[in-house]
Amino acid sequence: MSHLLEIHNLSKDYRGVPALIDVSLNVKKGEFVAVIGRSGAGKSTLLRCINRMVEPSSGRVEFEGHDVLALGRRALRSVRTRVGMIFQHYNLVPRLTVAENVLHGRLGFKSSWAGLLGLYSISEKRRAWDLLVQLGLEAQVHQRCDLLSGGQKQRVGIARALIQDPRLILCDEPIASLDPGSAKVIMDHLRRIADESGITIVINLHQVDVAAQYADRIVGIRAGRVEYDGSPKKLNKKTVSHIYGTDSQDMLVGGLEE
Amino acid sequence: MTGVGAVHKIYRQRQLWGGVGLVLVVIVTVGSALIAQFDLVEGFAAFPKALVWMGTNFVPDARAWANLPKILLRLGETVVVSVMATTAAAAVSFVLAILGSRTTRFHPGATVVIRALASLGRNIPVVAWAMIFLLAFGQTFLTGFLALFIESLGFLTRSYLETIDETASGPVEALRAAGTPWAPVVVHAVVPSVLPSLASWMLFMLETNIRSATLVGLLTGTGIGFLFDLYYKSLNYPSAALTTLAIVVVVLALEAASTLLRKVIL
Numbered sequence: 001m002s003h004l005l006e007i008h009n010l011s012k013d014y015r016g017v018p019a020l021i022d023v024s025l026n027v028k029k030g031e032f033v034a035v036i037g038r039s040g041a042g043k044s045t046l047l048r049c050i051n052r053m054v055e056p057s058s059g060r061v062e063f064e065g066h067d068v069l070a071l072g073r074r075a076l077r078s079v080r081t082r083v084g085m086i087f088q089h090y091n092l093v094p095r096l097t098v099a100e101n102v103l104h105g106r107l108g109f110k111s112s113w114a115g116l117l118g119l120y121s122i123s124e125k126r127r128a129w130d131l132l133v134q135l136g137l138e139a140q141v142h143q144r145c146d147l148l149s150g151g152q153k154q155r156v157g158i159a160r161a162l163i164q165d166p167r168l169i170l171c172d173e174p175i176a177s178l179d180p181g182s183a184k185v186i187m188d189h190l191r192r193i194a195d196e197s198g199i200t201i202v203i204n205l206h207q208v209d210v211a212a213q214y215a216d217r218i219v220g221i222r223a224g225r226v227e228y229d230g231s232p233k234k235l236n237k238k239t240v241s242h243i244y245g246t247d248s249q250d251m252l253v254g255g256l257e258e
Numbered sequence: 259m260t261g262v263g264a265v266h267k268i269y270r271q272r273q274l275w276g277g278v279g280l281v282l283v284v285i286v287t288v289g290s291a292l293i294a295q296f297d298l299v300e301g302f303a304a305f306p307k308a309l310v311w312m313g314t315n316f317v318p319d320a321r322a323w324a325n326l327p328k329i330l331l332r333l334g335e336t337v338v339v340s341v342m343a344t345t346a347a348a349a350v351s352f353v354l355a356i357l358g359s360r361t362t363r364f365h366p367g368a369t370v371v372i373r374a375l376a377s378l379g380r381n382i383p384v385v386a387w388a389m390i391f392l393l394a395f396g397q398t399f400l401t402g403f404l405a406l407f408i409e410s411l412g413f414l415t416r417s418y419l420e421t422i423d424e425t426a427s428g429p430v431e432a433l434r435a436a437g438t439p440w441a442p443v444v445v446h447a448v449v450p451s452v453l454p455s456l457a458s459w460m461l462f463m464l465e466t467n468i469r470s471a472t473l474v475g476l477l478t479g480t481g482i483g484f485l486f487d488l489y490y491k492s493l494n495y496p497s498a499a500l501t502t503l504a505i506v507v508v509v510l511a512l513e514a515a516s517t518l519l520r521k522v523i524l
Contacts, residue, residue, distance in 0.1 A: 085436070091432035105436055107438040107443075170435075
């Protein structure tokens with residue numbers, strides 16, 4: 001079976017400072033991949049190189065057989081419509097309603113004029129409503145997003161990604177700003193989405209226990225290099241302390257095998 | 259150093275620098291007074307005398323009140339010119355800021371050019387602009403309008419650029435990541451995120467402009483500034499006083515109105 005996403009020898013440096021070094025990674029359709037590592041290890045850069053929100057310095061990214069780094073502007077936009085993205089700080093427009101923010105996920109499919117005027121079809125609006133019901137936000141549909149709790153904002157972010165009908169969702173620390181209860185709700189939704197709709201998920205996390213609990217596969221990054229790539233079951237304390245540096249293992253991986 | 263000593267040292271250093279700062283302020287004040295051959299004591303001693311003079315001469319009398327309709331007409335002209343200059347500048351600044359913002363990424367060249375233009379407009383004082391346009395257009399409303407317009411354009415473009423970069427980058431990133439073309443990103447992510455702050459900056463600019471317009475009018479011989487100059491130079495102090503009073507009342511009323519408006523939109 002071919003891969004949905006293939007990353008070959010990807011490197012990125014910011015003005016000579018390396019952020020990613022020779023990263024290679026293949027992701028199968030429907031996989032739930034957690035990328036773990038310390039802050040500044042390069043997780044966020046890796047995620048953003050996939051949809052070219054950050055321009056890689058060298059290497060190759062293939063998504064559904066397209067050479068992403070070779071695409072022109074229009075073709076890149078078309079690839080981006082098939083890749084949803086969820087952010088740590090939600091990145092919603094605070095003064096707009098929940099419904100408007102969700103439908104923003106459809107703007108990539110429209111011509112500039114239809115997009116400018118916000119001309120959404122009835123079926124798009126119906127889909128937005130269904131997604132809000134699915135995520136337990138039907139009571140908030142008219143509410144402005146700056147009035148929502150963090151967990152609710154992130155669910156709006158998920159709905160905005162899902163309305164794209166994406167093949168892949170990139171999640172950049174989606175629970176880093178949430179309390180444990182809301183974080184669990186978000187992780188449960190993401191896991192359910194992967195299981196029910198076969199959408200592939202690549203998620204940056206810094207909590208190893210959450211990654212081990214939810215992901216099919218874990219990729220550990222340290223200083224821009226992949227140091228671990230495999231099943232959560234095989235992840236041991238030694239590997240984790242290697243990824244995170246010494247002394248942090250007790251706090252991070254209380255439940256893992258020696 | 260450890261323990262209490264380390265904490266103590268922080269405060270000792272802060273007190274030391276506070277003392278140095280105070281001494282510097284005194285040196286600069288006294289030094290500049292010496293250079294300007296200005297006697298500080300005499301200057302402050304003249305203050306009560308100035309107040310007494312104002313209390314006796316700078317008071318509107320019956321003759322001055324008869325001039326009120328003329329004063330209000332001229333003041334109205336000044337307010338209208340200020341409003342025109344501010345709103346026109348706000349509209350142009352909005353377009354420039356969207357084209358020049360690092361967040362919207364219209365063009366890197368546009369960013370450099372627009373930032374440079376904004377600095378030029380902002381860092382040359384409004385009075386200097388008025389003198390420059392005075393040479394070109396003479397003593398007309400156009401001169402005052404253009405001086406206020408250019409100054410506001412510089413200030414507002416700069417403020418709008420910063421507002422966009424500070425508040426819209428998150429939503430812009432999200433919409434771009436979803437494959438949204440440039441124009442809809444601006445309309446759906448940038449505009450709703452920044453509009454209230456932009457309106458608030460515009461109201462602030464309007465208040466400033468009505469105050470500056472008085473000064474500009476003195477130079478360009480238009481509006482309330484001209485009338486004040488006329489009364490003052492013809493030694494008609496009561497009417498000059500009434501003019502000043504009218505300006506103060508209008509500026510205060512506008513400030514109150516824009517504070518209220520700002521509360522509603524933010």
